[in-house]
Amino acid sequence: MYYETKFPVRYYETDQMGIVHHSNYIRYFEIARNSMIADAGYPIEKCEADGFTIPVVSLECRYRHPAVMGDVLTVSAAIEQVPLAKLYVRQVVKNQDGVVCAEGKVTLGFLDKRTNRPIGCPEKMAGLIAERIEKQ
Numbered sequence: 001m002y003y004e005t006k007f008p009v010r011y012y013e014t015d016q017m018g019i020v021h022h023s024n025y026i027r028y029f030e031i032a033r034n035s036m037i038a039d040a041g042y043p044i045e046k047c048e049a050d051g052f053t054i055p056v057v058s059l060e061c062r063y064r065h066p067a068v069m070g071d072v073l074t075v076s077a078a079i080e081q082v083p084l085a086k087l088y089v090r091q092v093v094k095n096q097d098g099v100v101c102a103e104g105k106v107t108l109g110f111l112d113k114r115t116n117r118p119i120g121c122p123e124k125m126a127g128l129i130a131e132r133i134e135k136q
Helices: 023-039 044-049 123-135
Strands: 002-008 056-063 072-078 086-094 100-109
Touching (some): 023 044, 023 100
Antiparallel strands (some): 002 072, 056 100
């Protein structure tokens, strides 16, 4: 399952030198992940209405090249396998020239919203991911 989105660097995301602050790459990852899930027809709000949440368990981010004011970023999210208990998402941020600014991997879990206890990947989400992976 693969998704990408594009947007410009906004002024408030930069420091005094016009360079994107490192914390924003984590936000960029989240924008692409949430958009991917919504685009697949199962937005986060629906997941929560169905009784589960998808918290971040761990996150790795490697900074490769600074994004700067004026850049247009392409942020991708890719799921390569149907999750059982954890969902692994590969993510990349590139500038308009295709230069990798940051890349990483996000691990998410699934919690029962009522009990706040871990659960396996809900069937509806697993099916949606499996279907999308098959189409690639």
